[in-house]
Amino acid sequence: MKDEKARVLSNVPIARDVWKLDLETDMACEPGQFVEVKCGGLFLRRPISVCEARNGVLTLIYKVVGRGTDWMSGLEQGQKVDVFGSLGTGFPTGQAGGFFETACCPVGNEEQQPESVLLIGGGVGVPPLVMTARKLQEQGIRVQAVLGFNSAVDVFGLDLFAGLGIEPVIATMDGTVGTKGTVLDAIDAAGLDADVVMSCGPLPMLRAVCARYENGYVSLESRMACGLGACMGCVVKTPDGSQLRVCKDGPVFRIGEVVL
Structure with missing residues (x-):
């Protein structure tokens, strides 16, 4: 955990009110963790989930919803940003992270890891699932993903999953892309199943995920x-x-x- 000034490599819009910020830093992060970003003269930092952290680049994907994130959208290449992290307890994706010691494993067989994981993301809950997917694949676990958005103009991150060889199933509430309805509707339509689910997104979505699944995690x-x-x-x-x-x-x- 450290506080440092990270240099902006790029900061670009990738969907409606959604921006992708790449920072030059060697800050170590685990899937599902977050960082606190100091936004100009505002007193409180803004917590932003980590999308990816590798090869000296920290990627943050955020939605402009207030003064802090609006300030972030104005960052330009070469500027320095005060970033504090990494923070929180993230998704378990390997033995060192406790994956084999959770309810995901059969009782009395703590060395067995799941063969497959289904990632379920909604809106700006999608970004932390990217590094999660990569880390799971490194453990030899098969990864599927279903992502939910309001409309086609809100969809992002498909290129990031494509870089991992994953083609996510998409749901939009208005039906402009993929299955019309919720992520659970898309899961049913595609016939998706897995040993474990890992989910991040709005609270109503997480409640629905928890009502259906027993084995897994929510962020x-x-x-x-x-x-x-x-x-x-x-x-x-x-x-x-x-x-x-x-x-x-x-x-x-x-x-x-x-x-x-």
Whole structure:
């Protein structure tokens, strides 16, 4: 974890209100983690999930929704950005990350890894699934992906998955691309199945995923002040009534671990 000034390599729009920012930095990140970006003179940093981190380039894909992300969209090549990270607990994608010690593994067979994983992303929940896919493939796990958007103008990231040899199944709410409806509609239409699911996206989508699947993980979005677990501003409840912090204990949780 470190705080550094990263140089902007590129910052371009890739869909409606969605931008892709490449930063020159050797910051190490794991799938599902995030960084905190200082946005001009605004007091609070903005948490942005990591899309990819390799070969000295940190890729962030973000949606312009307020003052902070609007400031980010104005960044130009060569500028320096204050980035703090990497933060949070991400998706388990290898033995070192605890993948073989979770509910994904049959009881009494902790050395067995799943043969297949289905990645389910919605909107700006798609970016962290890119590095997740790559890391899973490096473990020899077969990866499928289904991505949901509102409309054709909101679709992005297909090129990033294509670079991994993955052709995602697409759902749009208005039916302008792929299956009309939700990601679950697209899963049913394509007949997709896997040993484990990993999902990131809007809360209604995550609730639907958790209602259908038992084996897997969901990554939550939350307003965060510190990003370090100190301020307790992003807590979620567990089934037994205790609390976990999205920024520190998450943002990735096992299905059933927290109440959505």
